[in-house]
Amino acid sequence: MQNYTQSFGLQWKKFSKTQMDDTDQKQSETRFFATTNWRPEELAGKSILEAGSGAGRFTRVILEKTSAYLWSFDYSEAVEANWQNNSDIAGGRLHLFQASIYQIPLPKASFDKVFCFGVLQHTPDFEASVKSLIKYAKIGAEIVVDFYPIKGFWTKIHAKYLLRPLTKKMSHETLLNILEKNIDSLITIFDFLVKAKLGVLTRFLPIVDLRTIPSTVDKQKRREWAILDTFDMFFPEYDNPQRIEDVAAMFERNGAKVAFAGFVKSSAGTGAVVRGVRES
Missing domain, CATH: 3.40.50.150 (Vaccinia Virus protein VP39)
Structure with a gap:
């Protein structure tokens, strides 16, 4: 295989x-x-x-x-x-x-x-x-x-599943480069939506749910974790x-x-x- x-x-x-x-x-x-x-x-x-x-x-x-x-x-x-x-x-x-x-x-x-x-x-x-x-x-x-x-019909109404057909075709290096360049802006928007009690909208952002990252980690570690988990969202060949x-x-x-x-x-x-x- x-x-x-x-x-x-x-x-x-x-x-x-x-x-x-x-x-x-x-x-x-x-x-x-x-x-x-x-x-x-x-x-x-x-x-x-x-x-x-x-x-x-x-x-x-x-x-x-x-x-x-x-x-x-x-x-x-x-x-x-x-x-x-x-x-x-x-x-x-x-x-x-x-x-x-x-x-x-x-x-x-x-x-x-x-x-x-x-x-x-x-x-x-x-x-x-x-x-x-x-x-x-x-x-x-x-x-x-x-x-x-x-969890329901809405599970795949998510940025991950909407964008995966495109991201799976990218090279590893290209996808990581895009994430590195945009992760800070995405983190800022995500945090704003959560603070504004609009967390439901974060599913349409091309970033992992940052609420799953331990609150104890520092800013740099949080950024690194966000890149890792977002890459994990978009590049695997299978996601079932x-x-x-x-x-x-x-x-x-x-x-x-x-x-x-x-x-x-x-x-x-x-x-x-x-x-x-x-x-x-």
Whole structure:
């Protein structure tokens, strides 16, 4: 299968530190434990599979906050950024490799926990991706995913979906250059609309929802995060949001009993989440 993740390799190499937690920013940690509903102590000594690690923001959480053993992969060259970010704290617990979600070079039914964040909507076949993840969980093991949700007919009435047919045809460098030149003006307009209680209009601006960026970050970090997430809106080859009930049905069809399907709120925002336990 042709590698459809080149843009992700570029963005995570360029912005390798942007979303990593630090002293003031704990968004990745908060999102990980809220989305999975796992506790650090229950992961002690467990084998975990992380699908689509990017620059390693959640890899870092597992390595720092638990004593689990982690197998982490990405289809893009983002694995290089992940290794640079996390190899010094791995302590032999990190096994990092580049692979497709459809061709994971590991024995099936091997993991105590499997998770996949921010990835499935960007794969060519959403259900085939879910099916693949379930296969690598042990019987009785839990699989947790999050994804872009379809909330109604208005979901795709958004600058992202209106402009993607154009932006997908641009070179990576051209799109990044356009964003760099215009991001400050877009941030100013976005903030004005929110302050004026016209936040509903921000969906028509060609910029990520800035309210999802941690309020603790400084102005420069916020700008950098805005460029990263806006690039992530416009360039991926695939962007397929799903209804929560449809993803839950995919779990059930592929041998996993759904334990939770809904929205999860945390200080990191609100995400669409399905959790399941492999039965067969």
